Structures are given as structure tokens and as C-alpha cells.
Amino acid sequence: MTEIVPTMPAASAVPAAPTPAAGAAGATGAGPVLNPEFDTFLKMLTAQIRNQDPLSPMDSADYAVQLATFSGVEQQIRGNELLGQMLERTGGGGLADLSGWVGREVRAAMPVQLSGQAMRLELAPAPGAESAELVVTDAGGRVVGRHGLGPGAQSIDWAGGTDAEGRPLPEGLYDFEVVSFAGGAEIARETVETYGRVREVRLGPEGPVLRLEGGAEVAPGAVSALREGG
Structure with a gap:
């Protein structure tokens, strides 16, 4: 009978997720603070990795999909905020x-x-x-x-x-x-x-x-x- 040895996915299987905020901080030494929502997302993703079934680990592609989805939503929110600032600056109708x-x-x-x-x-x-x-x-x-x-x-x-x-x-x-x-x-x-x-x-x-x-x-x-x- 073949023994099944549980294995954890290699750390390299989880795609790195550098953020614009983190990149800017590394380049300047005093970049902007990490987006609170993105920080919460990373904590949840880390908890998901730690608590996953070792016999059926989550595919690294799924992590990439989650990161891409969050990034897209965040970009849209920031775009809406920028549009609101522009409308406010021009007094609404401008x-x-x-x-x-x-x-x-x-x-x-x-x-x-x-x-x-x-x-x-x-x-x-x-x-x-x-x-x-x-x-x-x-x-x-x-x-x-x-x-x-x-x-x-x-x-x-x-x-x-x-x-x-x-x-x-x-x-x-x-x-x-x-x-x-x-x-x-x-x-x-x-x-x-x-x-x-x-x-x-x-x-x-x-x-x-x-x-x-x-x-x-x-x-x-x-x-x-x-x-x-x-």
C-alpha cells in the first residue's frame, strides 16, 4: 500500500503581488501607505494559504486570478474618485x-x-x-x-x-x-x-x-x- 505523504505547495507557487504603493515605497524610501483594503485582502489571502487542504492545495493560477480581480476593482474605484475630484474642481458642470x-x-x-x-x-x-x-x-x-x-x-x-x-x-x-x-x-x-x-x-x-x-x-x-x- 502506497503511503501518501502530505505536502505543502512551494512558496514559489504563490505569485508575488507587488503593489504600486509598495513599489513606490521601495524606490523612494518613504512612499505612500499601503491601501487599507488591499492590506486586508492580503491578510485574508495569507490565511487562506495557511488553512488550505494540504492534500488539495489551491492552484497558483487561482491566486493570480484573485489578485487581478481585486486590482481591477481597486483601479475602478480610484478612477471614480479621480472623476469626482475633477467634477468638484470644475464646480460640477464647470x-x-x-x-x-x-x-x-x-x-x-x-x-x-x-x-x-x-x-x-x-x-x-x-x-x-x-x-x-x-x-x-x-x-x-x-x-x-x-x-x-x-x-x-x-x-x-x-x-x-x-x-x-x-x-x-x-x-x-x-x-x-x-x-x-x-x-x-x-x-x-x-x-x-x-x-x-x-x-x-x-x-x-x-x-x-x-x-x-x-x-x-x-x-x-x-x-x-x-x-x-x-
Whole structure:
């Protein structure tokens, strides 16, 4: 009677399964951490090898199939995650959805192009303010005008005015801030929201960007109102 001697499959029969994470770690010395799901899969596969029937060991090809299947699923998951990041970066619809804004006017806290025409400014000093002033600065950050305001919401038509020397302000980009005071001290400072016409929508490093007449730029998320161009 022939004696059957149980044998364990040779270690070389189990295909090696280097992962991109492991390979990168070996190359750089400080690569990314192994995917937790893949780590769990390897532990389960190792347990399966240790507990298999020694009289009927699992074929090495089956291990390869399991590894390939897991790798394919992981690749699909990572692809979906990347797609989600791309959609988030472009604001969902991205440039296609925002293309309809070209030629329309958006309202946001942003610089305004002075072109010789009066513009309506809606001003709102901080609650509790006893007085306020409108501070105008040019593109270089230089204060070119100050206008006293009373408490409470109000609106003015600003056509440019003159600088400290009495000279008309040149065309260009200007910022407006409402500075509120109470008890003789400044209590708030807020950039005034104004309207600007959208000339271009482009994709910047942080997502879509609206480029306005005069060169000012604003993120779509900073827009508080949208209207047809006048």
C-alpha cells in the first residue's frame, strides 16, 4: 500500500503581488501607505494559504486570478474618485454651465472698472455704526478718495471724482470699502459689492474663474447676484 505523504505547495507557487504603493515605497524610501483594503485582502489571502487542504492545495493560477480581480476593482474605484475630484474642481458642470454667464453682469466684492460712467454703489455700514466712510483705492492699493457716510443702508452714484490734488481719477480698476465707526473707533471694514460684465470664463488652478471688463477676476462662488447686461 502506497503511503501518501502530505505536502505543502512551494512558496514559489504563490505569485508575488507587488503593489504600486509598495513599489513606490521601495524606490523612494518613504512612499505612500499601503491601501487599507488591499492590506486586508492580503491578510485574508495569507490565511487562506495557511488553512488550505494540504492534500488539495489551491492552484497558483487561482491566486493570480484573485489578485487581478481585486486590482481591477481597486483601479475602478480610484478612477471614480479621480472623476469626482475633477467634477468638484470644475464646480460640477464647470465651464460649460458657466458659459451662459458671458455677456451678463455679476455682483461680487471685487474691483470695478472706472470708464467715465457713473456706477451705482449699494452701501451698508455695520449694525451699530454711528458713522462710516467710503474708502476708494486704486489698483496699486493707494487711497484716492474718502467720502463720509451716515449710519444705515444707502446708495450713491459714483462717477470717479478727483484725487487729493483735485485731478480727475484716470480710468482703471478701483476698490471700494465701507469703514464703520462707533465710539470714535473703527468697528468694521467691508469690501463693497458691485456689478461687472463677464467677458470670459476660464479654468484656473482652483477651478473656474470669471474674467470681467477691465481685467478683474472673481470666482463663481463669490457671486451673490446675476443679471442681464445693460
